[in-house]
Amino acid sequence: MPQLNGGGGDDLGANDEMIPFKDEEDHEKIRESAFTESDLADLKSSLVNESEISQNSNSAVIRRGQQEDQRIYTDKREHLDDVPRHQDGGMYKAPYSGYPFLMLPEPYLPNGPVSPSSNKVSVVQQGMHPLTPLLPYDHFNPSPPHIPTDVSQKPGVHRHQSQEISGFYSLPQGQITPSMNWPNQPVYPLPSCGFRQSFSSSLQSSSSFPRFSHSLMLQSGMHPTGIPHPAIVPPSGKQEHDQFDRSIYTSSRANYLLFGPVRSGIAFKSHAELKREKEPKKPVIKKPLNAFMLYMKEMRAKVIAECTLKESAAINQILGRRWHALTREEQAKYYELARKERQLHMQLYPSWSARDNYGKKKRRKRDKQQDSGTDNSLDCS
DNA sequence: AAGCCTTTGAAGCAA
């Protein structure tokens, strides 16, 4: 299995990267009872009950149990390592286009070169998982014979560049595809039926910039390297708006200077406000996706098509069941992918912390639970 | 318009 690199090499939380498999028996039971595409109708009708069950059971207890199981499973990881990996030998076709898996030229990476041969930029095809187009799934083998997988990235430990990453994500030298338009392209696989608009081509013109003229690309949604990145999002959707407003303000101020306060028709903002406006808003760097999130991204469209469902909550319940029904090997693909995601994320944003995004939501779930009193579990009769 | 729902996993933090 994605080896999860046991052996003390995996610093990216490999120990908790595998789901708890209580034992084979349970797993088989899960698989037997797992959602099948043929019983879609049953699923829809039972969905509520399932959610009720899952909600009524103490989630904290469940989590705790899972964590314990994870510990148990950690011990089993040696087993997993014996499991044939990616038997299909095919490509991992995750459509997720999370990180571009760029090979950043030295000047672009805070920590220096990714690899000795890193003077190139690799980009993934749009609409595909960054690892997909370039990497046969065999590349996910965490222990390529020639590449050490040990990346020490514990908190507080210097995150050195992973040669593994460079080995994984390199492209033919100098290759840049015109598809590096992360911010605008949907991260999702677009099903053939297309419930979304096609990829934006706004940055297709990026092919016109010979290499990253990064000084011109330092805008929201772009990594400081000048490379757009899906993990970077504007602090709010209003950013363009704000800039627009500012331009209006600028011209209005000119009017004020020319025509005075009456004809200019604006009330000037306080010095503090002006200062605040001048400070560039920090783009939000999102958390890297975990294995389940990657799985959801890949499978959501499929579930939507199969179940004719649209509500994410319901879809996620299905995906949660399917996730548990996956074999170790199947899950391992996503754990490994998630590990790569975290590695790359750490390389791109060495100083980023998940804590940075805390408090983004205005109303915490906890607050709501306090408000509602005690039990907010579903009452489906 | 903003938050909720729903899932699992990773990370952060307090005890």
Add this chain to the structure above:
DNA sequence: TTGCTTCAAAGGCTT
């Protein structure tokens, strides 16, 4: 170390 909290995605729904 343990246990809890928050966030990551997503889109319909609720407030």
